[in-house]
Amino acid sequence: MIKTYFRSALRQLLKHSYYTFLTIAGLGLAIACSLFIYSYNSFQYSFDQFHTDKELTFLVVQDLKLEQVEHSKGGSYAMYNAISREIPQVERTALYMDNKDLTLRIADQLYKTEGKAAFVSSEYFNTLNFPWLAGSPKDLDQPNTVALTKTMAKTYFNNDNPLGKTILVDSKFPVKVVGIIDDRNKNSDFRSEIYFSQSSVSTLWQIPQNDGFFNNWGYSNSSNNILVTLKNAADKNTVEQAIHALVAKYWHKDVLQTFSYKLLPLTSYHFDTDYGKGTQRTLLSILVAIAIGVSIMALVNYSNITFARQMNRSVEMGVRKVLGCSKRQLYIQFLIETLILTAAAIIFALVLLLIFSNWANQALFPHEPVQIVHPRSFIAIIGIIWVLTSLLTSIYPLIFVNKMDIQQALKKLTIGPWNFSRKTLIVFQNMIAMTLLIATFVIVLQVNHLKNTDIGFSREQVILLPFTKKMIQSKAKIAHFISNRTDVQSYTFSDNPPSSEKVWGGTIQFDNRTEWEKWPARYAIGDSAYISTFNIKLLAGKNFNDNPQKPEFLINQNMATALGYKDPNDIIGKSLNAGGLNEEQVGTIVGVVADFSTNSLNEPISPTVIGYNETRLKNVAIKLKGTDHQLLVKDLEQQWKNWYPDEVFQYKFYDQQIAQLYKKEVLLEKLIWIAVIVAISISMLGFLGLLSINILKRTKEIGIRKVLGSSVTGIIVLLSQDFFKWITIAFLLATPLAYYLMNRWLDNFPFRISMGWWIFASAFCVGLMLTIAVVSLQAIKAATSNPVDSLRDE
Numbered sequence: 001m002i003k004t005y006f007r008s009a010l011r012q013l014l015k016h017s018y019y020t021f022l023t024i025a026g027l028g029l030a031i032a033c034s035l036f037i038y039s040y041n042s043f044q045y046s047f048d049q050f051h052t053d054k055e056l057t058f059l060v061v062q063d064l065k066l067e068q069v070e071h072s073k074g075g076s077y078a079m080y081n082a083i084s085r086e087i088p089q090v091e092r093t094a095l096y097m098d099n100k101d102l103t104l105r106i107a108d109q110l111y112k113t114e115g116k117a118a119f120v121s122s123e124y125f126n127t128l129n130f131p132w133l134a135g136s137p138k139d140l141d142q143p144n145t146v147a148l149t150k151t152m153a154k155t156y157f158n159n160d161n162p163l164g165k166t167i168l169v170d171s172k173f174p175v176k177v178v179g180i181i182d183d184r185n186k187n188s189d190f191r192s193e194i195y196f197s198q199s200s201v202s203t204l205w206q207i208p209q210n211d212g213f214f215n216n217w218g219y220s221n222s223s224n225n226i227l228v229t230l231k232n233a234a235d236k237n238t239v240e241q242a243i244h245a246l247v248a249k250y251w252h253k254d255v256l257q258t259f260s261y262k263l264l265p266l267t268s269y270h271f272d273t274d275y276g277k278g279t280q281r282t283l284l285s286i287l288v289a290i291a292i293g294v295s296i297m298a299l300v301n302y303s304n305i306t307f308a309r310q311m312n313r314s315v316e317m318g319v320r321k322v323l324g325c326s327k328r329q330l331y332i333q334f335l336i337e338t339l340i341l342t343a344a345a346i347i348f349a350l351v352l353l354l355i356f357s358n359w360a361n362q363a364l365f366p367h368e369p370v371q372i373v374h375p376r377s378f379i380a381i382i383g384i385i386w387v388l389t390s391l392l393t394s395i396y397p398l399i400f401v402n403k404m405d406i407q408q409a410l411k412k413l414t415i416g417p418w419n420f421s422r423k424t425l426i427v428f429q430n431m432i433a434m435t436l437l438i439a440t441f442v443i444v445l446q447v448n449h450l451k452n453t454d455i456g457f458s459r460e461q462v463i464l465l466p467f468t469k470k471m472i473q474s475k476a477k478i479a480h481f482i483s484n485r486t487d488v489q490s491y492t493f494s495d496n497p498p499s500s501e502k503v504w505g506g507t508i509q510f511d512n513r514t515e516w517e518k519w520p521a522r523y524a525i526g527d528s529a530y531i532s533t534f535n536i537k538l539l540a541g542k543n544f545n546d547n548p549q550k551p552e553f554l555i556n557q558n559m560a561t562a563l564g565y566k567d568p569n570d571i572i573g574k575s576l577n578a579g580g581l582n583e584e585q586v587g588t589i590v591g592v593v594a595d596f597s598t599n600s601l602n603e604p605i606s607p608t609v610i611g612y613n614e615t616r617l618k619n620v621a622i623k624l625k626g627t628d629h630q631l632l633v634k635d636l637e638q639q640w641k642n643w644y645p646d647e648v649f650q651y652k653f654y655d656q657q658i659a660q661l662y663k664k665e666v667l668l669e670k671l672i673w674i675a676v677i678v679a680i681s682i683s684m685l686g687f688l689g690l691l692s693i694n695i696l697k698r699t700k701e702i703g704i705r706k707v708l709g710s711s712v713t714g715i716i717v718l719l720s721q722d723f724f725k726w727i728t729i730a731f732l733l734a735t736p737l738a739y740y741l742m743n744r745w746l747d748n749f750p751f752r753i754s755m756g757w758w759i760f761a762s763a764f765c766v767g768l769m770l771t772i773a774v775v776s777l778q779a780i781k782a783a784t785s786n787p788v789d790s791l792r793d794e
Helices: 002-015 015-047 077-086 121-128 136-141 150-157 198-203 232-252 253-257 281-312 314-322 326-361 375-392 395-403 406-410 417-450 469-481 557-562 629-641 654-697 699-707 712-746 758-782 789-792
Strands: 057-065 067-073 090-100 103-108 109-112 117-120 132-135 145-149 166-169 173-181 194-197 224-230 259-265 464-465 486-492 509-511 520-526 538-541 552-556 575-578 586-595 608-610 617-626
Touching: 002 326, 015 281, 015 314, 015 326, 015 375, 057 232, 077 090, 077 224, 077 232, 090 121, 090 198, 090 281, 103 150, 117 121, 121 136, 121 224, 132 136, 136 173, 136 194, 136 198, 145 150, 145 586, 150 173, 150 608, 173 198, 194 198, 194 224, 198 417, 232 253, 232 259, 253 259, 281 417, 281 654, 326 375, 326 629, 417 758, 464 654, 469 486, 469 629, 520 629, 552 557, 552 575, 557 586, 557 608, 575 586, 575 608, 629 654, 654 712, 654 758, 699 712, 712 758
Parallel strands: 117 194, 145 173, 520 608, 552 586
Antiparallel strands: 057 067, 057 224, 057 259, 090 117, 090 224, 103 109, 103 166, 132 173, 145 194, 166 173, 464 617, 486 617, 509 575, 538 586, 552 608
């Protein structure tokens, strides 16, 4: 009997191939979208959840208590040593010094680690469970050793066995490869690709053991991640108090007036916005809402397409009932057809998911490729989707079977009980699509505003060349080469250009005031050509010099106002001690510049000091004349090989660096674009299904109208006018909802766009044009059909 049901179901699905295609396409798109969102969200929530002692492991973080609390992670090497020795509640301590950029020589090839290197000891691998494929973590306790992930080992050594091989750091410090690490798990914020032994720091960085880096408690760095595993999680508060006691003991008790320390759970780091990575939970919530929305849209489509099919098959159902077929048998027949359709949609969805996941991992998530972290759960989710979708989409056939009157069915008059509900659902469906479309327009405009708006400086035609500390001594030859170029307008040696991800700063002491200011200032560090290279406007005074013996500073207008000076000219000549910038000697404020953004536009303008500190220089920014940079880059690369044969030549455009500041916003933009494409596709498929219903209901009417002389255009308008009405209603409902949601999202940005009426009008026009395009194709086909066939069919 079941075999007969399946044969009949396949025959019906093939016979009504148009409706079958619409169903599989709509459901497949929705299921693929939902499965990808499930994979992405579960991957994000799995970060650092696989470590054995995850509930006992914490990261030491600190707060700088000024007018506004400044949050940061990291600590000093001295703090790490003291915690390891003197706090009994701590089971083990690991120092993870990450994000290191070194130059490696392997045979005759040079490589830059590009922030993928770290310094660790074996305690790091005892704390975090990254399995070793070869070697032992204990080998990393020996100096001049390194362990590589499997991916990096293949990059550096191809298919050769790397164990025992030698890598030269900066072409003169040999380190031996002692281990290969499995890097298949990408879901950790505390992983690197290259692990140098912690005991190699002194040699590779040429730092003596008595240097302040190892014993100065004030030498705190955000890349010095101190991980502690407690014997008991309940001891968290006790350990925090013990860290404060160590600071008072080895540093100074007055430090605790401005600094406080606490333990951040390892598993909280991924979503923490103060100290951690700050992955947006709101983004994950938005994606869940999108998954629910497109699923509802697909189910609405299915119900409408099923409705159209039942009308087309009402005679068949009436004959079956006359011949003795029970309602239960009819429902089983519909259920099997639904199971087959849903299974086909899931197969189609898995194909789409495979194609899209591969593309997304390359284009959207190159550094953190999305993985299916729980394969069994993923398979279970697919099974649940199959069963639930089949049951939900079988509700309407059940209602149809129960409500069907045999006489009406034989006359092909059965239209089902969902006339009003269908229209309501189709409006709701398009309201979701229209809301997403408006949101996409707003997000795209805001991201473009962030990426292309310069507050107080210019990025045009600027390239950045990073260099190492050892190159500072020979920067004169770089300057000599650049200054003789006719294609260079200006250049400056600097720490970071305006609008950078990480901006150094500190507290200041102004005009010999006894108290230091209670707010921090940001430092823009460069030589005297800094403001001319980036076109920062000088409002009062003169440019500063770059003589460290007689330090001079520029400040921005925001800082002048914060210090109590409305007129920029009144602050000229005042003394300034910028903590950490040039503490050996008090400097002088010689000029005031217009406000400019030191950070991204996700943050407001900060009080800023522009000064010179040679030890902090790490870039040379070159402003070009014209747009052709190829000759300059080619000549620079050639000279670079002559000057620094052991260094890799690298450069990047300044605007590309600024674009990296908005990675999260750009990712949201791309994901919303994909979501709106899926939603609109499903919506258009729904329109095709609904239009099919209208055509079936009005087949005889269309034939009569054509016989009486109605034009093709008139019939197209007749069939399409309801859809224009529904899209208009959907737009009117979506507009206040989208305005409210996007206004709240834009409130997170100090520099934001205004949502003009034209954004909503543009979204409506796009939705309307797509509707016209899709609906017209089907309507034209019905309007141009032979009226004799239509009347004969009736």
